[in-house]
Amino acid sequence: MKRFIFAxxxxxxxxxxxxxxxxxxxxxxxxxxVDTTWWSGTPSVSENGEVTVSSxxxxxxxxxxxxxxxxxxxxxKLVDEYRKQLTANVVSHYPGITSHENxxxxxxxxxxxxxxxxxxxxxxxxxxxxxxICINDPAAKDTVFLACGNGMLSPIDFxxxxxxxxxxxxxxxxxxxxxxxxxxHHLPKLQAWGKVATDLKIPIKDKDGKIVNEEIFSNYLxxxxxxxxxxxVVDILNGKVFNKxxxxxxxxxRRLETRKANAKAKKEARAKAKRQRRR
Numbered sequence: 001m002k003r004f005i006f007a008x009x010x011x012x013x014x015x016x017x018x019x020x021x022x023x024x025x026x027x028x029x030x031x032x033x034v035d036t037t038w039w040s041g042t043p044s045v046s047e048n049g050e051v052t053v054s055s056x057x058x059x060x061x062x063x064x065x066x067x068x069x070x071x072x073x074x075x076x077k078l079v080d081e082y083r084k085q086l087t088a089n090v091v092s093h094y095p096g097i098t099s100h101e102n103x104x105x106x107x108x109x110x111x112x113x114x115x116x117x118x119x120x121x122x123x124x125x126x127x128x129x130x131x132x133i134c135i136n137d138p139a140a141k142d143t144v145f146l147a148c149g150n151g152m153l154s155p156i157d158f159x160x161x162x163x164x165x166x167x168x169x170x171x172x173x174x175x176x177x178x179x180x181x182x183x184x185h186h187l188p189k190l191q192a193w194g195k196v197a198t199d200l201k202i203p204i205k206d207k208d209g210k211i212v213n214e215e216i217f218s219n220y221l222x223x224x225x226x227x228x229x230x231x232x233v234v235d236i237l238n239g240k241v242f243n244k245x246x247x248x249x250x251x252x253x254r255r256l257e258t259r260k261a262n263a264k265a266k267k268e269a270r271a272k273a274k275r276q277r278r279r
Contacts, residue, residue: 025125028145029064032118035149038089038133056085056092056196060147067129072107072165075129079105079167086133086146087170088196091237096139103170106132110161115150131167132156173197177232190236197236203227203251227254 025031041054059078066074079086083105090103097103109129114122131146134156143156158164173193175186183190190197203226228234231244241249 025123026127027112027115027117027123027125028127028130028147028150030125031115031121031123031148031150033148033150034116034118035093035144038093038144038149039086039146041085041089042092056088058082058085058089058146063131064147067107070129072129075107075131076165076167079107079131083168083171084193084196087173088237090133090135090170091173094135094137094140094142095238097135097137098139099137100170100172100174102135102137104134104136105167105169106134106158106164107167108132108158108161108164110163112145115145117150118148132164173237174233174235177228177230177234179230181230182228183226183234186234193236197239203255227251227258229254 039058039060041056041058043054044052059082063075063078066072066078086105087100087103091097107129109127111124111126113124115124116122127145133142133144133146135142144150175189178185228241229243232249233242233244235242241251243249
């Protein structure tokens with residue numbers, strides 16, 4: 001009987017030790033990352049195989065150091081400084097997201113349960129001052145830790161954390177062309193996104209209606225017209241333009257239709273002028 005009791009105690013002790021060991025695991029930094037491109041961005045590779053650091057890379061090491069030091073104010077400033085880069089990385093994962101307001105950044109400290117790992121397992125444990133990306137959009141719903149891209153197997157409960165701070169939403173990456181507007185009216189936005197956005201393939205016309213060679217936006221804005229209409233939505237990060245019906249604009253087709261419409265208008269104007277002279 002004593003041996004049996006001793007065996008039970010030993011098993012219980014081992015179980016407690018295993019439990020303590022498991023609970024000491026940081027599910028963000030002590031496990032295999034699922035997807036690091038949430039912070040690193042996607043590096044570009046040249047034809048000769050040279051890898052270039054992504055322009056949307058976020059300084060994760062610095063952010064982690066600040067978090068371990070408890071400097072959440074500096075962490076917030078870092079997120080503000082790199083909000084466009086973080087937004088671009090989110091959109092690269094979910095290009096169909098409809099609004100920046102549906103993407104939130106939270107800083108949290110506490111206990112995370114069932115965090116997916118790159119090894120196929122799930123881990124639970126404590127973490128400190130980590131950035132969570134929460135997406136609640138008709139096109140996508142997800143919650144991941146920025147540092148490792150690890151998602152949650154269980155619905156996240158912010159109220160179970162020691163504390164969390166709302167660091168705001170993603171940066172707006174779409175704008176709508178209003179009546180009388182062109183790209184020139186949105187130059188500040190385009191320039192602000194210049195380093196982290198895909199170049200838009202928007203044809204630019206000169207005063208004679210001819211398409212000019214593609215160059216940097218600032219070389220043309222204010223001097224030329226773009227084939228943009230009222231109600232068009234310019235998606236900077238996806239490099240696309242949608243009309244007011246939500247259809248992607250095919251600029252070759254639009255250019256042809258515009259040319260036909262202009263020719264028709266000129267013909268009607270000449271016919272009208274001719275009728276007036278006859279009178």
